[in-house]
Amino acid sequence: MWTDEQQREPGGHASDGPRRRATIHDVAQLAGVSRQTVSRAVNDKGEIDPDTKARVLEAVRMLDYRPSRFARGLVRKGTVTAGLVIPDLMNPFFPEVAAGVLEAAEERGWQVVVWDTRTDGAKEREALGVLSHQADAVMGYFKNDDEVLARYLGGLPLVLLERGPQQTRFAAVGIDAAAGLEQGIAHLVRAGHRRIGMLDGDRLTPGPRREAFLAEVRRHGLPVDDGWIAMSDGHGVAGGEAAMEQLLDARPQLTAVFGFNDLIAVGAIRAARRRGRRVPEDLAVLGFDGLSLGELVEPALTTLRLDKRRLGRLAVEQVARLRAGEKPLTGADAWVAPELVVRASA
Amino acid sequence: MWTDEQQREPGGHASDGPRRRATIHDVAQLAGVSRQTVSRAVNDKGEIDPDTKARVLEAVRMLDYRPSRFARGLVRKGTVTAGLVIPDLMNPFFPEVAAGVLEAAEERGWQVVVWDTRTDGAKEREALGVLSHQADAVMGYFKNDDEVLARYLGGLPLVLLERGPQQTRFAAVGIDAAAGLEQGIAHLVRAGHRRIGMLDGDRLTPGPRREAFLAEVRRHGLPVDDGWIAMSDGHGVAGGEAAMEQLLDARPQLTAVFGFNDLIAVGAIRAARRRGRRVPEDLAVLGFDGLSLGELVEPALTTLRLDKRRLGRLAVEQVARLRAGEKPLTGADAWVAPELVVRASA
DNA sequence: TTGTAGGCGTTATCAT
DNA sequence: ATGATAACGCCTACAA
DSSP states (O other): OOOTTTSOOGGGOOSSOOOOOOOHHHHHHHHTSOHHHHHHHHTTOSSSOHHHHHHHHHHHHHHTOOOOHHHHHHHSOOOOEEEEEESOTTSTHHHHHHHHHHHHHHHHTOEEEEEEOTTOHHHHHHHHHHHHHHOSEEEEOOOSOHHHHHHHHTTOOEEEESOOSSOOSSEEEEEOHHHHHHHHHHHHHHTTOOOEEEEEOOOSSOOHHHHHHHHHHHHTTOOOOGGGEEEOSSSSHHHHHHHHHHHHHHOTTOOEEEESSHHHHHHHHHHHHHTTOOTTTTOEEEEEEOOGGGGTSSSOOEEEEOOHHHHHHHHHHHHHHHHHTOOOOOGGGGEEOOEEEOOSOO | OOOTTTSOOGGGOOSSOOOOOOOHHHHHHHHTSOHHHHHHHHTTOSSSOHHHHHHHHHHHHHHTOOOOHHHHHHHSOOOOEEEEEESOTTSTHHHHHHHHHHHHHHHHTOEEEEEEOTTOHHHHHHHHHHHHHHOSEEEEOOOSOHHHHHHHHTTOOEEEESOOSSOOSSEEEEEOHHHHHHHHHHHHHHTTOOOEEEEEOOOSSOOHHHHHHHHHHHHTTOOOOGGGEEEOSSSSHHHHHHHHHHHHHHOTTOOEEEESSHHHHHHHHHHHHHTTOOTTTTOEEEEEEOOGGGGTSSSOOEEEEOOHHHHHHHHHHHHHHHHHTOOOOOGGGGEEOOEEEOOSOO
16 A cells, blocks of 8 residues: 655655645755756756756655745746636536536646535635635636625636526626527427426526526417426435426326426436326426436436536636636627437427 | 626726736835735735725726735645546546545635546646646546656655555555445345356456455355456446447356446446346346436446545545645555445346 | 846735 | 835846
8 A cells, every 4th residue: 555655754754744845945955056956957957967967856855845836836927727616516417517617728728626515605605715816717606696706706707607597797608598498398399298397496586497498388379387387406306306296296287397407307207207107108308408317217318408518618718718808708609509309208 | 798897907908918917016006005005905904094995905906906826825825735636527426526525625725626537648647747736735546557647746645546456655545345345246146146247347457346346256156257257448338338238248148247337337237128138137237336326227226335425535634644744544444335235226 | 057146926024 | 004124935037
């Protein structure tokens, strides 16, 4: 396992606690050269005698010297650190967005520090408070409103991912829920459904998905009212199951439901089947997100697939624009539109 | 959407490109005070006249001033940044480990910068190269061997997550595969299985899971040979499907298979059923990891569940020990042991 | 090849 | 309540 061969304390002592970190000065002293020479050795600059270099490097090892990233950053500009704030790493949707962010960030040579707020408003603010000092920009999902965000942000550029109902004064990357629901509802209608309910994930205010859902349903002249919409507690499978059961009790006449996201939709499938309803024969289920998980369940989930990676990449691009002093993308350029993927559940 | 109300360039100009960032000096000048006073105003120190403070803050806003994190870090110690290197964010296993890391890191007031290497050795090295300059420690999954890691690490503390077969000279957090397989194989044997195959995920060298598998199978006096082990290409569902098909062709006499991880096991289930084999009646499938996805597939996956969050937390603790100059945990203290979760597939 | 001087942007300390 | 001065640790000139 572990030996003290490689990982040792400065000076080779193992257990006298953390001591002051060695500086370039210490190394210079121990090697009997100037700080400049140490710098040259450490940074592989030319113009240095191989012997002295070796001597310096030896001193570096002995003292376990590593250049201070702060001192370095002060003098070599160009290190960009972006913050990424995510509500729930356990929901497969977000790791995929994060993957897009990481990918695009790496291409630009940026670093990304990640926070998981667990959908907790207080944690959001904490994250922002820290990042406002440590990052050059932030992107992420927030439930706090603009004003609060601005307060904790202290002027840092911010890119909102999928800002819900509210307009925002920040740059944003959004989802074209309307375009998605248009396809989704059309598909259900085409299959003969006339009584379509929804399992919503936004408890407080109706979000874009619900509004798009209502708009589409009405556009097709179908009946619908608030009673046809059940609220999921959380964005997970369990929430979807509970909401579906509730809806099954309250509105047994529904023949199809639209789930706020795939997790909730999967929960709906499970609940329905447990109640003896066949999916899709007795109840069709339509999801939203396009998680790969949807291909694995039975019946496989018909859903409105989002390019989540692209969402992340787009966020990085927005940040880049902000940093460059350009105007961020707006409207359709800053949207990603879902695409209907028909599988077995609807 | 976006207005230039909040997010504007220094001075309010919008499109003359990025200009030099304002420093504390600029603010001091504009406000007609000393840098020190600016610092006081910005950091909410006492001992400052409310009026001057207001004036300074106004100047701050006008110039869009934000303190340099480098200069600050130089003078205020204590900011810890850890690197987290992960092979594949799309595999639900890793986000959960990451969640544990993030959680524990937050408790300590650390930041975490995340890299996704996509199981690419070169990306690993790139990540290490960057992190060696920008982080105070690194934890993660690596396929490069110790020597290479050390070279790119430049003396930075490293904690390996689940170092495969090889011993390592670095601190590590491991999985007690043997303890897991003991339970798993016992369960299969109890159910009457005598011909158990495996779908392995480690192509090159046999990893701990395969070795534990072989050891247990032999301990029970069961037959087994290399032909009973198929290699999955990648750690995903598709790899599992292909490997299972191959095994089904080559060794149709098998009545049970152990999957390297849950994704592969799920693939196995799918492939088997597609071939008309009933699971678990004709073929029992045992997974490893305990992803929540396993509860959603059909039949639900019997698996050796790991506390992935704890894995992440443990890694952070190891890093903390290293930083404190203490010896890292070793042996069983640095392991997490799987727990058999019996569901429908075996 | 090596060393010296100066500055990067901030905060702490000590005066005023 | 405010300002001057000196670090913090490193790097880029420039000089030797």
